[in-house]
Amino acid sequence: MQINNTTEFRPKIVAFCCNWCSYAGADLAGNNRLSYPADIKIIRVPCSCRVNPTFILRAFQRGADGVILCGCHPGDCHYTSGNYYTRRRMTLLFSMMNYLGIEKERTRVEWVSAAEGAKFAAVMQDFAQTVAALGESKRLEDLRCKQ
Amino acid sequence: MQRIGVFVCWCGSNIAATVDVQRVADAVRSEPGVVFSVDYQYMCSQAGQSMIVDAVKEHQLTGLVICSCSPRMHESTFRKTAQLAGINPYMVEIANIREQCSWVHKDIFIGTQKAITLAKAAIAKVNLNTPLTSGESKVTKRALVIGGGIAGIQSALDIADAGFPVDLVEKEATIGGKMAQLDKTFPTLDCAACILTPKMVDVAQHENIRIISHAQVEEVGGFVGNFHVKIRKKARFVDESICTGCGLCTEKCPQKKVPNAFNLNMDHHRAIYIPFAQAVPKVAIIDPDYCSMLKNGKCGVCAKVCSVGAIDYQQKDEIIEEDYGAIVTATGYNPISLEKYDEYAYSLSKDVITSLEFERLTNAAGPTQGHLIRPSDGKQPHTIVFVQCVGSRCAANAEKGKEYCSKICCMYTAKHAMLVRDKYPDTEVYVFYIDVRTPGKSFDEFYRRAVEEYGVHYIKGMVGKVIPEGNTLKVQASDLLMNKQLHIDADLVVLAAAIEPDRSARPLATMLTASMDTNDFFTEAHPKLRPVESPTAGIFLSGTCQGPKDIPETVSQASAAAAKVIGLLCKNTLKGNPCVAVSDEMMCNGCSSCANVCPYGAITYESKEFRMPDRTTRMRRVAKVNPAVCQGCGCCTVACPSGAMDLDGFKNQQIMAEVDAICK
Numbered sequence: 001m002q003i004n005n006t007t008e009f010r011p012k013i014v015a016f017c018c019n020w021c022s023y024a025g026a027d028l029a030g031n032n033r034l035s036y037p038a039d040i041k042i043i044r045v046p047c048s049c050r051v052n053p054t055f056i057l058r059a060f061q062r063g064a065d066g067v068i069l070c071g072c073h074p075g076d077c078h079y080t081s082g083n084y085y086t087r088r089r090m091t092l093l094f095s096m097m098n099y100l101g102i103e104k105e106r107t108r109v110e111w112v113s114a115a116e117g118a119k120f121a122a123v124m125q126d127f128a129q130t131v132a133a134l135g136e137s138k139r140l141e142d143l144r145c146k147q
Numbered sequence: 148m149q150r151i152g153v154f155v156c157w158c159g160s161n162i163a164a165t166v167d168v169q170r171v172a173d174a175v176r177s178e179p180g181v182v183f184s185v186d187y188q189y190m191c192s193q194a195g196q197s198m199i200v201d202a203v204k205e206h207q208l209t210g211l212v213i214c215s216c217s218p219r220m221h222e223s224t225f226r227k228t229a230q231l232a233g234i235n236p237y238m239v240e241i242a243n244i245r246e247q248c249s250w251v252h253k254d255i256f257i258g259t260q261k262a263i264t265l266a267k268a269a270i271a272k273v274n275l276n277t278p279l280t281s282g283e284s285k286v287t288k289r290a291l292v293i294g295g296g297i298a299g300i301q302s303a304l305d306i307a308d309a310g311f312p313v314d315l316v317e318k319e320a321t322i323g324g325k326m327a328q329l330d331k332t333f334p335t336l337d338c339a340a341c342i343l344t345p346k347m348v349d350v351a352q353h354e355n356i357r358i359i360s361h362a363q364v365e366e367v368g369g370f371v372g373n374f375h376v377k378i379r380k381k382a383r384f385v386d387e388s389i390c391t392g393c394g395l396c397t398e399k400c401p402q403k404k405v406p407n408a409f410n411l412n413m414d415h416h417r418a419i420y421i422p423f424a425q426a427v428p429k430v431a432i433i434d435p436d437y438c439s440m441l442k443n444g445k446c447g448v449c450a451k452v453c454s455v456g457a458i459d460y461q462q463k464d465e466i467i468e469e470d471y472g473a474i475v476t477a478t479g480y481n482p483i484s485l486e487k488y489d490e491y492a493y494s495l496s497k498d499v500i501t502s503l504e505f506e507r508l509t510n511a512a513g514p515t516q517g518h519l520i521r522p523s524d525g526k527q528p529h530t531i532v533f534v535q536c537v538g539s540r541c542a543a544n545a546e547k548g549k550e551y552c553s554k555i556c557c558m559y560t561a562k563h564a565m566l567v568r569d570k571y572p573d574t575e576v577y578v579f580y581i582d583v584r585t586p587g588k589s590f591d592e593f594y595r596r597a598v599e600e601y602g603v604h605y606i607k608g609m610v611g612k613v614i615p616e617g618n619t620l621k622v623q624a625s626d627l628l629m630n631k632q633l634h635i636d637a638d639l640v641v642l643a644a645a646i647e648p649d650r651s652a653r654p655l656a657t658m659l660t661a662s663m664d665t666n667d668f669f670t671e672a673h674p675k676l677r678p679v680e681s682p683t684a685g686i687f688l689s690g691t692c693q694g695p696k697d698i699p700e701t702v703s704q705a706s707a708a709a710a711k712v713i714g715l716l717c718k719n720t721l722k723g724n725p726c727v728a729v730s731d732e733m734m735c736n737g738c739s740s741c742a743n744v745c746p747y748g749a750i751t752y753e754s755k756e757f758r759m760p761d762r763t764t765r766m767r768r769v770a771k772v773n774p775a776v777c778q779g780c781g782c783c784t785v786a787c788p789s790g791a792m793d794l795d796g797f798k799n800q801q802i803m804a805e806v807d808a809i810c811k
């Protein structure tokens with residue numbers, strides 16, 4: 001058993017995945033044993049449009065270093081139009097967060113279909129690397145929540 | 148306070164090899180609400196499930212967390228287990244520690260840490276779960292089949308035979324699809340019309356089937372068991388209920404120069420025509436682009452000769468609205484356009500044809516009455532070159548062509564080669580191939596007969612160029628096995644064009660919210676275990692719209708889809724998804740933001756009387772969600788400015804609890 005060097009910085013990353021495309025894409029990555037960093041923790045939501053901006057702010061407040069949102073490709077939303085709302089909402093939210101000092105690279109929206117296991121793994125690999133390179137995110141973190 | 152039991156599955160070694168399951172069970176024992184925690188080899192087995200039932204009884208559990216494979220796999224299994232144990236099925240949450248943990252992280256330390264975090268997130272969520280009950284909705288006992296090729300025909304017949312009414316919508320003037328255009332069919336070489344047209348007649352005569360031809364689906368609403376569909380039946384300018392199909396008008400019409408699409412434009416029909424002799428419905432149709440009566444009000448010959456008065460120049464499109472319990476897509480395929488394939492001179496020479504055109508040329512009912520002649524000069528060809536994989540199996544980033552194998556071309560090319568050698572034994576036939584792929588019952592034997600008995604020259608290699616020169620087609624090719632260049636003077640070149648889904652399938656998929664792959668084939672709910680269902684409940688897949696297939700495979704899938712439809716229509720009611728939006732009327736101010744984003748129109752408003760603190764009452768407009776219509780996407784919850792809207796099963800508080808647990 002290999003014990004990892006615990007002093008190395010490991011980012012905390014929340015990934016919101018829609019049930020129909022991206023969560024299934026993540027499952028497919030698993031089926032095909034395509035690995036990506038364990039820093040990624042997935043929360044299942046019915047549709048990417050279920051993700052309230054407050055969930056993302058909450059994550060950063062609680063010490064997340066990056067948040068990624070995955071949904072069906074535009075035009076393929078299981079609920080026809082949910083991902084279009086996501087795209088608009090997140091564009092606004094991410095630019096506001098950038099203004100508040102959360103680097104743009106820490107937040108991302110990606111479209112991953114149920115058939116794109118390889119894309120899922122590649123996106124997560126890349127995102128985890130990007131966030132790790134930026135280091136800890138302390139801008140919005142509420143230290144009172146640390147206990 | 149919840150009493151939660153945590154069950155950690157080993158999944159044999161699938162999880163246990165890279166996650167220390169015992170440590171996971173230990174680590175969550177002190178989490179808030181957890182009163183019991185255990186690990187076991189196969190949680191989904193009979194023994195595993197009874198372990199859960201026993202634990203619920205023994206520890207008076209109110210919520211369950213199963214750390215196992217994906218909820219897409221076994222969520223419903225464990226919900227049933229919960230119900231068996233006497234607790235609400237929605238008090239179960241799954242921590243996906245297989246697909247999203249043990250299978251993707253090789254290091255047991257890291258895997259175990261992540262599994263613990265995922266388990267804690269699920270526990271945090273279950274702490275806030277509330278019992279939910281599914282609403283019931285009625286099932287409309289009628290099916291819609293879209294596309295009237297052999298796939299749609301077979302599905303419609305099977306469903307109708309089981310006693311359910313079926314509407315079969317076909318965009319062309321007749322049903323039959325591509326199979327109606329074929330000559331003989333592999334592997335038995337029986338004539339396509341002989342086996343297809345009796346089935347078409349069965350459809351026409353079936354008391355449970357209504358054919359809606361020359362029509363398209365325009366709008367789809369509703370959900371499984373209760374689809375509401377709007378169909379536009381386009382004007383054919385002939386009253387279908389009166390026309391006897393005698394065909395007199397199609398002989399008398401003076402406009403003779405209308406390209407005959409059924410014969411792939413290789414000959415002409417009149418402006419009023421019946422697509423082919425065995426068309427169903429056998430009713431004439433007027434092409435408004437060519438009819439001079441419709442274009443400039445002069446002529447009227449067809450109306451004069453029609454003895455039953457079926458011609459109706461004033462006919463308008465008709466909108467048919469109907470409810471269906473299930474929908475079958477059977478929209479089929481088309482050969483790709485070969486416009487971009489200049490190297491094969493398809494658009495330069497009339498004697499370079501597609502395989503489907505070849506089918507019409509050898510068909511006794513085709514433009515040449517079955518005489519295989521060159522379209523350019525009507526002479527009989529003596530050397531024929533068949534080119535396989537035209538546009539199939541291309542590189543992923545190629546600018547033209549498809550990445551996939553079209554599957555049927557190897558077999559039909561062998562068929563064509565054999566038919567030529569059979570009818571015209573002195574013709575030289577060459578087939579250029581990349582690989583010959585003939586899996587299937589009696590398929591390889593069939594291909595070998597072409598080579599061994601019929602003396603067809605099979606050459607491994609691709610054709611580089613076809614150059615029309617005078618009366619001949621100069622074919623330049625390479626023979627990979629002999630490692631040499633070949634030059635063949637051919638009289639006819641036949642291209643086995645790749646097949647692709649019908650263009651109308653993509654907009655249809657959008658209407659149905661059914662997903663498609665990158666090639667626009669419909670995707671199945673599970674590639675192995677649910678191959679005839681779309682991931683969207685109530686939508687079923689039949690035939691080549693799901694992927695390339697020959698007729699035997701198309702028919703099997705069509706019947707399989709029909710069996711699934713019958714299974715659904717046999718039910719009187721369906722349990723709905725209880726994870727729907729709910730509005731807190733105390734917080735709602737009736738602003739309509741939620742209704743504006745709802746894709747289903749599930750939100751309405753009502754005026755309600757509220758008591759104010761000063762004991763007066765006031766009327767206020769508040770949102771109301773129809774749980775039978777809401778599909779639970781949650782879009783409204785984010786649009787709501789006052790925070791009145793929430794989604795059962797995925798409440799704001801629940802998701803935030805998961806976020807907190809992960810970020811801890």
Ligand SMILES: Cc1cc2nc3c(=O)[nH]c(=O)nc-3n(C[C@H](O)[C@H](O)[C@H](O)COP(=O)(O)OP(=O)(O)OC[C@H]3O[C@@H](n4cnc5c(N)ncnc54)[C@H](O)[C@@H]3O)c2cc1C
Nearest residue numbers: 294296297298318324325332333478479480690691697698
């Ligand atoms: C040259 C050639 C030779 C072949 N020879 C053989 C053979 O010998 N043996 C064999 O087993 N197979 C053969 N095949 C394969 C065979 O043609 C297919 O397997 C079969 O036709 C598939 O049937 P289908 O119903 O899925 O599709 P189709 O035949 O394409 O039928 C689809 C139908 O749906 C209609 N439609 C499409 N979109 C819509 C819409 N939006 N709304 C309403 N209607 C719509 C179309 O008009 C069409 O009528 C051959 C194929 C080719 C190209």
